[in-house]
Amino acid sequence: xxxxxSIKETKKVFIFDDxxxxxxxxxxxxxxxxxxxxxSPSTNSVEQQVADYMxxxxxxxxxxxxxxxxxxxxxxxxxDALKNIPVLYFSANSNISALAEQAGADDYLAKPFDxxxxxxxxxxxxGI
Numbered sequence: 001x002x003x004x005x006s007i008k009e010t011k012k013v014f015i016f017d018d019x020x021x022x023x024x025x026x027x028x029x030x031x032x033x034x035x036x037x038x039x040s041p042s043t044n045s046v047e048q049q050v051a052d053y054m055x056x057x058x059x060x061x062x063x064x065x066x067x068x069x070x071x072x073x074x075x076x077x078x079x080d081a082l083k084n085i086p087v088l089y090f091s092a093n094s095n096i097s098a099l100a101e102q103a104g105a106d107d108y109l110a111k112p113f114d115x116x117x118x119x120x121x122x123x124x125x126x127g128i
Contacts, residue, residue, distance in 0.1 A: 008034075011126035014055040015039045016046070016072065017090065018064055022111070026059065026118075033119055033128060041065070043072040050082050057125045059109075062091035062099055073103035086125040 013035045017023050023039040030037045038053050044066040050058065058076065062069040069089065076082045089100035089108035100108035109121055122128070 010034065010036045011057070011128055012036045012038070012053060012055040013057045013059065013122065013126065014050060014053055015059040015090075016043055016064060016069070017041065017059070017061040019061070022061075029115065029118060030122065033123065035122070035126065035128070043067045043069070046072040047075055047079050047082060050076060050085065051079075055085060056127075057122060058085055058087045059090045060087050060103070060105065062089065062093055062096075070099060070103040073105050077104040088121065088125065 011034070013030050015023055015026055015037065018041040027037045027039060038055065040049055043064045046067065060069045060073050064072065069091070073087050073089065076085065076087060086106040089096060089103055089105040090111065091099060092111040093099055096108050096110050107121065109118060
């Protein structure tokens with residue numbers, strides 16, 4: 001007999017990045033730590049994409065087709081149904097902390113990222 005409290009909910013992570021290699025690498029790392037992953041190379045209809053999946057965490061690149069990571073994050077954070085989902089700004093920009101703050105993101109990870117820091121940060125925000 002399994003105790004209902006011991007069954008862990010699979011944590012869902014949504015990654016917005018137009019670099020397919022980054023998407024593949026991050027998906028592999030996140031699946032290894034038990035996450036379910038959805039990716040999108042575009043922020044087109046970002047609110048609808050996120051609402052359809054309802055992730056526990058969003059990784060948002062800065063440079064994206066359609067609308068920038070800053071605008072996409074602002075849209076998510078101004079949507080009452082989505083604003084409590086943590087957004088990690090995820091970029092190779094040298095001023096990533098300023099960009100994350102400008103976007104209203106909850107935190108940021110600089111690319112290239114340290115794998116241990118990546119896992120630790122994701123675990124912090126998903127409660128794994």
